[in-house]
Amino acid sequence: MTSAVLQAINGVSLAALLFLLASGFTLSFGLMRVVNMAHGAYYLFGGYIGLTLAEKTGSFAVAIVGGGAAVVVIGFLIDRFLIRRTGENHLAQVLLTVGVAFVIGDVALALWGGDNLKVQAPAFLRGAVVLPGEIYYPMYRFVLIFFGVFVGALLWLLYHRTQLGAVVRAGVDDREQVNATGINVDRLFVMVSGLASFLAGMAGVVGGAFLTLYPGAEWEILVYALVVVIVGGLGSLEGAMIGALIVGLLDAYGRWLLPEFSYFVLFGPIALLMLFRPRGLFGREH
Amino acid sequence: MDHARIVFGLVALAAALALPYYAGPFWTGLATQMLIFGLLALSVDLLLGHAGLFSLTHASFFAVSAYTVAILQVRYGVSTALAAPAGICAGTLLALVFGLAVRTRGVYFILITIAFGFVVWGVAHRWSSFTGGDNGVTNVPFPALGGLAVTSHTQYYYLVLAAVVACGLGYRVLIRSPFGLGLRGIKASESRMRSLGFRTGLHLYAAFVLSGALASFAGVLYVYYNKFVNPVAASFPISVEAALMAIIGGTGTIIGPFIGSGIVLGLRNWVSSFFELHLAVMGAVFIAAVLWAPDGLVGLAGRLRARMERAKEAGRP
Amino acid sequence: MSAAALEVSALAKVFGGLAAVNGVELTVPAGERRVLIGPNGAGKTTLFHCITGTLAPSSGTIALFGRDVTRLPEHRRTALGMGRTFQITNVFPELTMAENLALAILGTDRRKWVMHRSLAAFAAVRRQALEGLERVGLAGRADEPVKRVSYGERRQLELALALNTSPKVLFLDEPCAGLSPAERQRISRMIAGLPRDITLLMIEHDMDVALGLADRVTVLHQGRVILEGTPDEVRANSEVRDVYFGHA
Numbered sequence: 001m002t003s004a005v006l007q008a009i010n011g012v013s014l015a016a017l018l019f020l021l022a023s024g025f026t027l028s029f030g031l032m033r034v035v036n037m038a039h040g041a042y043y044l045f046g047g048y049i050g051l052t053l054a055e056k057t058g059s060f061a062v063a064i065v066g067g068g069a070a071v072v073v074i075g076f077l078i079d080r081f082l083i084r085r086t087g088e089n090h091l092a093q094v095l096l097t098v099g100v101a102f103v104i105g106d107v108a109l110a111l112w113g114g115d116n117l118k119v120q121a122p123a124f125l126r127g128a129v130v131l132p133g134e135i136y137y138p139m140y141r142f143v144l145i146f147f148g149v150f151v152g153a154l155l156w157l158l159y160h161r162t163q164l165g166a167v168v169r170a171g172v173d174d175r176e177q178v179n180a181t182g183i184n185v186d187r188l189f190v191m192v193s194g195l196a197s198f199l200a201g202m203a204g205v206v207g208g209a210f211l212t213l214y215p216g217a218e219w220e221i222l223v224y225a226l227v228v229v230i231v232g233g234l235g236s237l238e239g240a241m242i243g244a245l246i247v248g249l250l251d252a253y254g255r256w257l258l259p260e261f262s263y264f265v266l267f268g269p270i271a272l273l274m275l276f277r278p279r280g281l282f283g284r285e286h
Numbered sequence: 287m288d289h290a291r292i293v294f295g296l297v298a299l300a301a302a303l304a305l306p307y308y309a310g311p312f313w314t315g316l317a318t319q320m321l322i323f324g325l326l327a328l329s330v331d332l333l334l335g336h337a338g339l340f341s342l343t344h345a346s347f348f349a350v351s352a353y354t355v356a357i358l359q360v361r362y363g364v365s366t367a368l369a370a371p372a373g374i375c376a377g378t379l380l381a382l383v384f385g386l387a388v389r390t391r392g393v394y395f396i397l398i399t400i401a402f403g404f405v406v407w408g409v410a411h412r413w414s415s416f417t418g419g420d421n422g423v424t425n426v427p428f429p430a431l432g433g434l435a436v437t438s439h440t441q442y443y444y445l446v447l448a449a450v451v452a453c454g455l456g457y458r459v460l461i462r463s464p465f466g467l468g469l470r471g472i473k474a475s476e477s478r479m480r481s482l483g484f485r486t487g488l489h490l491y492a493a494f495v496l497s498g499a500l501a502s503f504a505g506v507l508y509v510y511y512n513k514f515v516n517p518v519a520a521s522f523p524i525s526v527e528a529a530l531m532a533i534i535g536g537t538g539t540i541i542g543p544f545i546g547s548g549i550v551l552g553l554r555n556w557v558s559s560f561f562e563l564h565l566a567v568m569g570a571v572f573i574a575a576v577l578w579a580p581d582g583l584v585g586l587a588g589r590l591r592a593r594m595e596r597a598k599e600a601g602r603p
Numbered sequence: 604m605s606a607a608a609l610e611v612s613a614l615a616k617v618f619g620g621l622a623a624v625n626g627v628e629l630t631v632p633a634g635e636r637r638v639l640i641g642p643n644g645a646g647k648t649t650l651f652h653c654i655t656g657t658l659a660p661s662s663g664t665i666a667l668f669g670r671d672v673t674r675l676p677e678h679r680r681t682a683l684g685m686g687r688t689f690q691i692t693n694v695f696p697e698l699t700m701a702e703n704l705a706l707a708i709l710g711t712d713r714r715k716w717v718m719h720r721s722l723a724a725f726a727a728v729r730r731q732a733l734e735g736l737e738r739v740g741l742a743g744r745a746d747e748p749v750k751r752v753s754y755g756e757r758r759q760l761e762l763a764l765a766l767n768t769s770p771k772v773l774f775l776d777e778p779c780a781g782l783s784p785a786e787r788q789r790i791s792r793m794i795a796g797l798p799r800d801i802t803l804l805m806i807e808h809d810m811d812v813a814l815g816l817a818d819r820v821t822v823l824h825q826g827r828v829i830l831e832g833t834p835d836e837v838r839a840n841s842e843v844r845d846v847y848f849g850h851a
Binding site: 459460462463464465466467468470471473474475477478479480481482483484485486489492496 | 676677693694698715722723725768
Binding site: 082091099100262 | 522
């Protein structure tokens with residue numbers, strides 16, 4: 001019984017991390033129709049930058065902001081000089097951004113080496129928290145849940161309660177509408193893709209403190225994020241929340257009950273979903 | 287087929303047949319790989335170039351069939367006559383399941399096939415009691431059929447060459463058949479195809495399974511060449527590279543994927559001899575291919591030829 | 604009396620709360636030529652989409668020669684004898700004219716599943732494709748890629764595709780859209796010359812073309828049928844003049 005509860009908490013805290021990554025992916029698809037497969041590489045790169053910053057400054061907060069900011073810069077350049085040139089050709093976008101991810105991954109390997117590296121969490125987040133029922137749980141992963149909820153709430157407010165969010169939502173529904181409002185679409189796109197990049201880089205630092213960083217981590221985490229958006233529906237923030245929870249919990253229980261087939265446990269629901277709702281729970285025609 | 291193409295084909299075939307005599311074992315080995323991965327790229331291109339579906343899970347069929355052959359031959363001592371067909375069957379069965387992805391189109395199809403690909407990689411990687419984990423299955427022998435056994439890499443090269451030529455001819459019939467025309471119709475306008483009476487979902491599903499079977503066959507050829515198989519065969523980069531080969535060479539053609547495979551493998555071999563970051567170089571090739579040669583080299587050649595013809599016509603008084 | 608070629612009852616299609624088609628009743632006897640008219644946004648094309656299966660209706664039923672086809676997928680309806688053209692030209696630009704026709708011929712034929720023989724081996728399909736092209740005035744262009752032919756010729760091809768699925772009921776969605784007056788005349792003559800045993804439903808904006816071809820006319824307005832009658836009755840009706848000609 002205790003293990004089942006533990007796995008539930010594990011699942012929810014993984015969900016919090018996946019949401020950070022998937023929300024950016026899904027928003028940049030929703031608004032700009034961009035499929036950015038380099039999102040996983042952004043995660044890894046942000047994590048490595050954060051790792052170095054944490055070692056140099058000893059501050060986890062600096063690591064998070066610095067990791068996110070570094071990815072914003074790189075993401076902006078990639079967006080402006082590469083992705084934009086593909087127009088709305090998804091096939092070209094996928095190939096191009098996979099290429100970008102290979103380059104980033106390989107450069108990161110050259111800079112940080114091939115070992116598993118762990119971002120140093122701040123002192124007050126180390127150790128364990130005692131939950132009701134004498135359950136000991138790592139403090140860091142427990143707090144991560146609240147962090148995920150916090151970021152989720154911020155994004156939700158931004159999306160549903162601000163002018164910027166209203167424009168983005170209108171753009172997700174119908175891009176012509178945004179052009180018609182006279183808003184500077186270019187600047188809007190830069191802002192949203194900057195936000196997505198920041199979330200990915202920050203997720204790398206946050207995730208690097210418990211999942212560790214290593215070559216190949218970018219693809220593993222990306223696939224989880226992809227499953228989240230497939231389940232939730234591309235372009236939907238709520239879908240990313242629900243999808244992250246489903247994927248996080250399935251993964252935790254899968255690893256616990258069927259360690260060798262945990263990917264299969266994830267795959268089952270996608271297959272079922274595809275039969276009945278090919279566009280995910282909250283997906284729309286695109 | 288016009289005369290120039292027949293002549294070109296015969297010359298290429300003669301060059302391929304004579305290759306082991308003038309090129310030595312290194313190049314023969316590279317040529318074998320080129321043919322095998324070209325076949326994988328050709329299977330990807332049945333969907334990409336003809337049906338307009340971009341699959342990133344073809345390494346799955348390739349690897350499942352390679353694993354099946356390796357495990358049957360090495361662990362259970364099953365003969366090639368049974369192991370090779372079993373490999374193709376296993377890969378094709380997987381394609382029957384993964385073919386569900388044709389319920390979706392566009393971005394969703396791409397993303398779902400990526401996720402599928404990782405399932406297979408994850409199983410190969412984690413189910414170590416059966417798949418051998420990261421070490422995979424080693425010591426796969428050369429194929430042998432009754433008294434006929436392949437005993438050298440040169441012989442195996444000829445076997446692969448024969449298999450690839452046979453596949454190429456079969457593929458040619460397929461894409462020119464009514465079924466193949468149907469695929470091109472779906473790529474051009476699926477809505478019109480439905481209104482003409484085509485059951486497009488089933489049509490694409492059939493193409494997906496055929497394409498998976500061809501990728502499985504490439505997997506069989508691969509494992510006998512490589513002598514071992516590990517999770518790398520199922521990994522995402524293999525799927526992407528296969529697509530890249532088709533695109534670089536030129537989608538919708540038969541020769542294109544093989545040219546693309548030659549370029550990618552040749553480049554990788556060359557680069558890795560002096561530069562450590564060869565994955566980064568491959569990434570740069572992806573980017574360059576998308577930005578500058580979206581129709582591939584065959585397309586590029588066509589464009590250049592058209593431009594030259596125009597220039598010639600313009601030069602005439 | 605045998606069943607009508609097409610019987611649509613209480614058909615509705617709602618898009619996000621807005622009813623594009625709102626309780627349409629439509630009965631077309633076999634062999635009749637019916638023209639649908641109505642101002643822009645009246646729901647004519649949406650109605651076509653629902654009848655031929657491109658869109659699933661929100662409610663209502665559709666019967667073809669007495670057989671309920673409401674739940675059948677589009678390709679099955681085509682197999683049962685529905686053929687259609689699209690308002691926005693929907694042909695295969697990458698293929699040749701003859702290949703386009705071959706797809707129309709194969710669509711309702713089991714030979715579409717043949718994988719082991721080249722299409723070139725099917726002489727009958729080729730012959731039928733050439734005949735089909737000739738019938739719409741495209742003889743001699745068979746091996747031209749469609750992306751290289753003119754817009755007018757594509758509209759002719761659009762019609763040829765629908766005619767070669769061996770339709771019993773033909774749905775033409777503004778076959779003359781975007782054509783020059785001379786081309787319009789040619790296409791309408793072609794349509795007028797179709798065999799009378801093909802039941803015809805046509806959306807048309809040009810009143811002269813519409814009223815010249817029609818046995819009966821149905822007027823659609825805001826997703827509803829507001830009038831059905833002979834061309835003369837429609838011409839004389841004041842309500843039609845208000846909603847239709849008033850907007851013109």
